[in-house]
Amino acid sequence: MGQSQQIVNGMDDSPRGKLLSAAARLFREQGFDRTTVRDIAREVGIQSGSLFHHFPTKEDILYAVMGEVIRFNTERLRQAIAGTHDPVQRLRGLIRAELQAIIGDTREAMSVLVYEWRCLTPEHQKDTLALRAIYEQLWMDTLEGLRSHGRLRGDAFIIRRLITGMTSWSSNWFDAHGNLTIDQLADIILERVIGERTEDA
Amino acid sequence: MGQSQQIVNGMDDSPRGKLLSAAARLFREQGFDRTTVRDIAREVGIQSGSLFHHFPTKEDILYAVMGEVIRFNTERLRQAIAGTHDPVQRLRGLIRAELQAIIGDTREAMSVLVYEWRCLTPEHQKDTLALRAIYEQLWMDTLEGLRSHGRLRGDAFIIRRLITGMTSWSSNWFDAHGNLTIDQLADIILERVIGERTEDA
């Protein structure tokens, strides 16, 4: 209860959490298929066979990584729109939250979620898709809110997909040590979506 | 000479070309690592060992797929801006050409180029990066041309990356049999870049 938790990649610091965090890092660096169970075991400091005390298969590790990170970031999305009812500020909050997920603290696991999708079994794909649907619904509600205020031009589904492209691709170029901050990038993207400049809050 | 050539995925219809085209399709569907040389051989209708008469290693097949498709589409990009000097029309041409590459006739090979990057050896990564640099320079020249005409707001590098995100992600959702055409999508993206509506040419 009173225990403090350190959260890395959206995972806690239990043996299971540390295992998932290490796996996420390796999956992102090398891809799921090129990462062997021996790689993961070495990273955590145990024997490869011992992994299967925690997870029945290697693919279940991937499944768990994706499940944890999407749950974690769905909650972050919720909190991003909790503060305000202004549609533009809600959208800004969503963009910031998604960028935070993709290039911020959960970047390794998020990258895995995006790029290692087909390594899941069809059944696990279905389960994970259901989690993503919840996440996406938060976006669609906000975009429809924008539309009803006359602040959105074009089809909401298409706009959402263009945003997804811009945010998810940022993991391939954004430099956390560079001059551009996440919030600055969020406002640049926001400007492209609603078609005008927004002043800082 | 007088022979007609059928181009699929930017590859000709020689044994080598058909092999590359089949490999591109499989690499896109299953990923490079999950695709076995036996898969590729079965697709072409030969024995798995016979592949190595054409390519020294499986990774060289991937390298060839990427090289062919990027050369092919760099040429397409060149032709897209050859017709006009108007910066906005040039940009529209580039966006159309890139969408054609990603969700049109070379979609399988382009997807491989984007998603299987780390399966290349470091040396082949370097070589392929050099080819991409030529491709990207065409984009940057056009964007700088836009800027000098006062039609571009914001940093050209960042804008290019946002465009890359929007276009490359489209391979994950665009439906060739749906209502939205490639040219329509191009104009939607164009609108997000230059911030205003453009009428059809």
Place this chain on the structure above:
DNA sequence: CTTTACAAACCAAGCGCTTGCTTGGTAGCG
């Protein structure tokens, strides 16, 4: 038109290695 020559394209078989995963047993702790 046939023969000869030769290289490109391919087959059949399998080798050596890595992979995900199993098994049977043990250390530490409440």
Place this chain on the structure above:
DNA sequence: CGCTACCAAGCAAGCGCTTGGTTTGTAAAG
């Protein structure tokens, strides 16, 4: 005592790739 976490060893399967030999297409020589 029992439960969680782990080790040491190794198995069966699948992998990329090799090897030695055979077919096929092409075109000049007779």
